[in-house]
Amino acid sequence: MPLSLSEGKVIRPGYHRELDELRDLQENGRQWLQSYQAQQAKETGINSLKIGFNNVFGYYIEVTRANLKNTPPHFTRKQTLANAERFVTGELKEFEEKILTAQGKIAAIEREIVNGLCSQVLKDATALHETASGIASLDALYSMSAIASLPGYIIPEVNSEEEIHIKDGRHPVVEKLTGNAFIPNDTLLDRDENQLIILTGPNMAGKSTYIRQTALLVIMAQTGGAVPAAEARIGMVDKIFTRIGAHDEISKGQSTFMVEMTEAAGILNNLSERSLVVLDEIGRGTSTYDGLSLAWAVAEFLQQRKVRTLFATHFHELTALAEEYPGVKNYNVSVKEWDDRIIFLHKIIPGGSDQSYGIYVAKLAGIPKEAVSRAGAILAKLELHGSLQETIRHGGKSTERQMAIFEKENKEARRYEEIGRALEETDIDSLTPLEALNKLQQLKRIAEKNGKSSPVTS
Numbered sequence: 001m002p003l004s005l006s007e008g009k010v011i012r013p014g015y016h017r018e019l020d021e022l023r024d025l026q027e028n029g030r031q032w033l034q035s036y037q038a039q040q041a042k043e044t045g046i047n048s049l050k051i052g053f054n055n056v057f058g059y060y061i062e063v064t065r066a067n068l069k070n071t072p073p074h075f076t077r078k079q080t081l082a083n084a085e086r087f088v089t090g091e092l093k094e095f096e097e098k099i100l101t102a103q104g105k106i107a108a109i110e111r112e113i114v115n116g117l118c119s120q121v122l123k124d125a126t127a128l129h130e131t132a133s134g135i136a137s138l139d140a141l142y143s144m145s146a147i148a149s150l151p152g153y154i155i156p157e158v159n160s161e162e163e164i165h166i167k168d169g170r171h172p173v174v175e176k177l178t179g180n181a182f183i184p185n186d187t188l189l190d191r192d193e194n195q196l197i198i199l200t201g202p203n204m205a206g207k208s209t210y211i212r213q214t215a216l217l218v219i220m221a222q223t224g225g226a227v228p229a230a231e232a233r234i235g236m237v238d239k240i241f242t243r244i245g246a247h248d249e250i251s252k253g254q255s256t257f258m259v260e261m262t263e264a265a266g267i268l269n270n271l272s273e274r275s276l277v278v279l280d281e282i283g284r285g286t287s288t289y290d291g292l293s294l295a296w297a298v299a300e301f302l303q304q305r306k307v308r309t310l311f312a313t314h315f316h317e318l319t320a321l322a323e324e325y326p327g328v329k330n331y332n333v334s335v336k337e338w339d340d341r342i343i344f345l346h347k348i349i350p351g352g353s354d355q356s357y358g359i360y361v362a363k364l365a366g367i368p369k370e371a372v373s374r375a376g377a378i379l380a381k382l383e384l385h386g387s388l389q390e391t392i393r394h395g396g397k398s399t400e401r402q403m404a405i406f407e408k409e410n411k412e413a414r415r416y417e418e419i420g421r422a423l424e425e426t427d428i429d430s431l432t433p434l435e436a437l438n439k440l441q442q443l444k445r446i447a448e449k450n451g452k453s454s455p456v457t458s
């Protein structure tokens with residue numbers, strides 16, 4: 001299928017007779033030439049007669065000197081060579097004319113047909129829109145009813161409570177691909193005891209599938225459709241916010257991490273009490289300490305606002321939040337170690353996990369053996385150095401340094417606020433020149449308080 005008119009072949013064969021003939025001529029030109037050559041050879045008895053083409057004379061019939069006596073009168077001489085003569089005929093000229101102009105004619109006819117159709121569509125635009133919208137509604141309603149009649153789909157209860165309760169929910173798309181092998185999971189979210197779910201667990205376990213499944217089921221339920229679950233009660237959601245995966249927008253001046261943070265900022269600045277937040281990793285695109293600190297702070301922010309949140313992460317340190325805050329619950333996706341293999345059970349169970357099996361998954365993905373075993377050795381060394389969780393909870397060098405930067409920035413911001421207030425309170429019209437000078441000196445003193453206001457670079 002061509003994507004644009006200029007590619008040609010936009011009109012189906014059988015619609016326009018002349019177009020079909022021209023295309024046929026283009027496609028079967030070589031065949032016509034062969035049969036014309038055979039026919040001329042037969043009629044004249046010159047078996048060596050050949051048809052050729054050059055840019056100066058176009059198509060010609062070439063007859064060797066020895067056979068010249070047999071050339072019929074309708075052969076018109078065009079060119080003389082050492083051993084042969086070249087001729088044209090009326091039929092050959094006509095063929096040449098047609099084939100050389102065919103491409104241009106085809107393009108012109110196609111353009112004319114398409115333009116004609118466009119103006120016809122424009123003329124009936126309103127009626128077409130109405131019909132399209134009617135068909136779209138019908139399609140949506142039909143699809144929803146077809147899905148509702150599938151086994152394993154139920155009509156959910158959508159209410160104004162705050163709880164999202166799904167029993168044996170399934171991801172409608174992943175389930176299609178995995179068939180009977182799909183493992184159903186429950187979801188319980190509210191704005192009280194189960195407000196922020198920290199979901200940890202190995203790579204490939206099913207975290208992303210689970211959190212997206214919950215968001216999808218909420219959307220399906222709120223559109224009035226059936227959902228793939230055994231039971232579902234959905235406390236209405238006003239907006240669903242998601243942050244998923246890593247990508248950049250280099251043509252818009254945004255790096256990978258900048259995109260990640262912009263998306264996170266969009267969530268934190270726009271959510272409401274009724275929202276549902278689905279975070280698939282936060283803070284992966286920067287250094288471990290920075291990323292973990294941000295993930296931790298984002299989780300705390302969501303916890304304080306009591307927004308229903310599913311947070312899938314490989315920062316196992318975040319599971320410590322459940323000890324500090326009511327409403328934060330840890331879940332993980334279970335796996336079974338068997339011989340030296342890992343079996344993914346895809347079952348969401350209560351509790352945190354402290355394993356990612358990332359190196360095992362890298363091996364499954366085909367990372368060379370050498371690199372896999374080296375990664376194993378490095379991991380073992382790193383693990384000897386204690387957990388990041390302790391560092392965060394009890395302070396660490398990197399954290400202290402970054403905190404010092406924020407402290408300095410905060411002081412500066414407070415100073416400028418003070419100057420702003422002093423200016424606002426000043427009534428310039430009632431000031432004497434001396435008072436004005438004094439005021440200026442006072443403002444300068446504020447600006448210089450705590451040292452010069454140089455930019456923060458350390």
Ligand SMILES: Nc1ncnc2c1ncn2[C@@H]1O[C@H](COP(=O)(O)OP(=O)(O)OP(=O)(O)O)[C@@H](O)[C@H]1O
Nearest residue numbers: 178181182183202203204205206207208209210346
């Ligand atoms: N409940 C399930 N039942 C059956 N298969 C599942 C289930 N959940 C996930 N899977 C399968 O496991 C694959 C990996 O799942 P998913 O991407 O959700 O893992 P993940 O935990 O997010 O991994 P990562 O940490 O690497 O992102 C899916 O592509 C799907 O084929």
Ligand SMILES: [Mg+2]
Nearest residue numbers: 207208209280
């Ligand atoms: Mg994932």
